[in-house]
Amino acid sequence: MKTLAILGASGHGKVVADIALASGWDSVEFYDDNWPNCSQVSRWPVIGDSHSLLLSCNKYQGVMVAIGHNETRLKKARQLEEAGALFWLIQHPSAVLSPFAVLGKGTVVMPGAMINVDAKIGRHCIINTGATIDHDCLLADGVHISPGAHLAGTVTVDDCAWIGIGACVHQQRSIGKGAVVGAGAAVIDDVHENETVAGVPAKRLK
Numbered sequence: 236m237k238t239l240a241i242l243g244a245s246g247h248g249k250v251v252a253d254i255a256l257a258s259g260w261d262s263v264e265f266y267d268d269n270w271p272n273c274s275q276v277s278r279w280p281v282i283g284d285s286h287s288l289l290l291s292c293n294k295y296q297g298v299m300v301a302i303g304h305n306e307t308r309l310k311k312a313r314q315l316e317e318a319g320a321l322f323w324l325i326q327h328p329s330a331v332l333s334p335f336a337v338l339g340k341g342t343v344v345m346p347g348a349m350i351n352v353d354a355k356i357g358r359h360c361i362i363n364t365g366a367t368i369d370h371d372c373l374l375a376d377g378v379h380i381s382p383g384a385h386l387a388g389t390v391t392v393d394d395c396a397w398i399g400i401g402a403c404v405h406q407q408r409s410i411g412k413g414a415v416v417g418a419g420a421a422v423i424d425d426v427h428e429n430e431t432v433a434g435v436p437a438k439r440l441k
């Protein structure tokens with residue numbers, strides 16, 4: 236019996252549960268820092284907060300942090316790793332991953348996503364529904380590529396950057412640590428650390 240503990244009883248957490256159950260996990264148990272106020276997510280009960288998960292993480296065959304905010308997800312995941320939690324790659328059966336792509340533990344790959352040859356993706360990333368990551372892209376830890384976003388070949392994305400829904404990034408561009416690319420943007424220049432860009436072509440938001 237393989238049970239996955241999920242920290243984060245949100246819409247994103249539900250999707251992670253759905254993918255886990257579709258990909259070989261037998262059951263999921265939810266934790267959330269709004270517990271006990273938050274006691275249910277969809278059909279699943281929430282049974283504790285992140286502190287209780289830190290104390291009980293070793294009884295699970297796997298743990299996922301399903302928190303959308305990149306820095307918070309990475310921080311909570313690193314605390315759980317230090318407490319001995321086991322993290323795995325969670326991948327929907329409909330996602331297409333090159334056998335020559337390398338993905339870190341704690342990352343989730345959602346339905347219909349595609350990851351091409353020699354891409355390298357760090358730990359605790361979200362590769363959301365229908366996103367595509369082309370050859371030789373290099374993603375650090377805690378990155379989120381939103382639904383339908385596309386990275387052309389050899390794009391680098393640093394820690395905790397967020398690429399918005401439907402955005403496209405030109406080949407060989409770099410997205411800095413903590414940067415945000417707005418929904419629908421077309422990125423043709425490098426995006427610097429903590430910068431937010433949006434539009435076609437993408438420009439820095441004031």
Ligand SMILES: CC(C)(COP(=O)(O)OP(=O)(O)OC[C@H]1O[C@@H](n2cnc3c(N)ncnc32)[C@H](O)[C@@H]1OP(=O)(O)O)[C@@H](O)C(=O)NCCC(=O)NCCS
Nearest residue numbers: 363381382398399400415416417418419431432433434440
């Ligand atoms: C880019 C983004 C982070 C900016 O959010 P924000 O800092 O709260 O910005 P605001 O909503 O205050 O908008 C500031 C300005 O930028 C414009 N703007 C915001 N997002 C934009 C976008 N995606 N494309 C073009 N312009 C955008 C607004 O129209 C506004 O312009 P104005 O000052 O002329 O009125 C946000 O709009 C966005 O695109 N988030 C991504 C959402 C997403 O991908 N969700 C998927 C989750 S899985």
